[in-house]
Amino acid sequence: MSVDRPGAPPVGRATVCPRCRVRQPDNGGDRCAHCGYLRHRWVAHPPPGGPPRRSAPPARPPYAGPPSYRGRPPRWAFPPVVWQDADPGPAAPPRRDPSGGLRLAAGLAAATAALGLIAAAAEFWRFTLLLQGRTMVLSGATVRASDLFVAAAGAGVVVFGLAALLAAAVAVTRTYPVAARRLGMAPARSSTAVLARLLVPGWNLYGAGQIVTEVDRMLRAKDAPADRPWRASRLTIGWWVSWVVSAALMLTALARGLGGSLQAIADTVELHILVDLAGAVTAGLGAAMLLRFAGRLRRRPPIPTGWIVQAPAPTRGR
Template sequence: MVAPAPRRPGPSPCPRCGRTAPPGSGAFCPWCGRYLAALEWVATTPGGQASSPPQRRDRYTGPPRYRAVPRWGLPVGPWRAPAASDDEPLLPVHRARALAAQLVPVLWVTVVMSLVAAVAESWRYGLLLLSRTDALSADAVGWSDALVWFGGWSSVVAAVAAGVLTISWSLWAHRAAADRAGARAWRSRRRIVAGWVVPGWNLVAPGSLLAETEHAALELPPGRRPSPSRELLVWWALWAACVLLAVVALLWRLRTGTQALADGVVLHLWADVLAAVTAWRTVRVVRLLTALLEPRAQGPRELLVSRQAANPDAVRAERAEPAPAGPPAAPTAAPDPAEPSRG
């Protein structure tokens, strides 16, 4: 509440005795002493001013109208942060890490789709075995064909997407490893891409490329021959087997005959299983090499070292405070107990 404010000026009759005070008699009644000014109490919020009456809003009349077509507007396309002139380009290690973050989910999708394709091929092979002794249901055959079609094409699309991202990641990972080792990347971009896609060459080139990347990321001597780790050797063997089996499965489709079709189903089944395993091992290799390019600090470590000494006096001597640095003092003879001290 705020202090009362007078409502209207001028003399007014006293509300207690009803008499009108003469002009100039003051704010109190000269006969009964009551306060004569009329009061108006205004309630306000603590620490604030009196609330003003709400303003009346006009009725909505629709969107604004212009006499001519406005010249202003937003640019076409998504919003992009303006690139400053002093911004430094991204380092190869940052590009490799960003591509690895996109590649790993796509590889997991490849694993799932390859397993779906393997299940579809196994179902089809089971139907082939049943068809030797009994007639098959049209619904079962239809669902089997649909699942084979979906699993086959989805696994192919996922594998192609994963392959494109893998090649891009290997390009920047190779350059980042060379920068980390303080050397120059001797493989060009065309050579790296050709090593992934050229038939025959893609059996050995990807493994040697990742072996060099691992060698440089570990900061080993550049003149020393790279020695791949066990994780990389396992991936290399799976990669070569997957490529060879995929080529054999494609060439097998050219054969005709009932037995050739049944063998082709089994071949596609093992090709899908091997593709899923290879994609899973690729996830591990990508994570391993990306972590080697720029290992993250894990914080300080506390290492407790215990030592047992054979002589306890040696331990006490080591725990004693060291003597202050200075020139060695001359040796003095021990005082004789029989000789009186000189004060």
């Protein structure tokens, strides 16, 4: 910024003093004839050696409308052939109905629940013999029968429980994409991801509940109102809670069984009773849940019985 001293108003051009607003004579003087105010013009000059001034970009021309080819199709476009549907390729094999696998898993889970109750009764008998053994001598046949009863019931629970777990995992894995495609959606998880959440120890405490609640919500979406979110049923939530509680009791029983005292043995027997009861509840709720899934898969849409004609909207006042 600099002062251009020779830049006073030129001669022959009338100006007005910016201070007193008095019209000045056309004599070319640089001071006001009335108040003596020094009149200068401030002229801004770019610093030496600066970058060159950028020119303004050219203005965009106004929109002239879509391109016109004067009634002829452009030669650079697609060739003039008849449109045909593309070859869809080989048809995807139809998915098997997983309701049969769900019913099989439900039957194995029900058998596991029954064996769990029997195992709880066997453990209760053993606990009763422990209490009686403090004051009386027990016969060897009774003790051997109790041990055999506990071992047989426990083995049955383990065998049927593992079979029910594997069958349910396979059936639920097959049900997941079927339930998603019934709603016109692609499954959010692959079959490997679903199976891992159901079978990987530790992870399946959360993952199994996550998968069954997603399946339940998708199967219930057909009957749910459109203005309400899809929610899992209380049966599914109850099974998830019992599944976590059963696992916690099992870990507690294993940890307590490491003790070698008589009190630790008695506590372990009591915990085994609770583990068997919790396992029976979990298996029973799981059987009911799997049967509900199978029923919703096999449910057919209701057949319309008549027409409902709605009165037209009034046109008065439009």
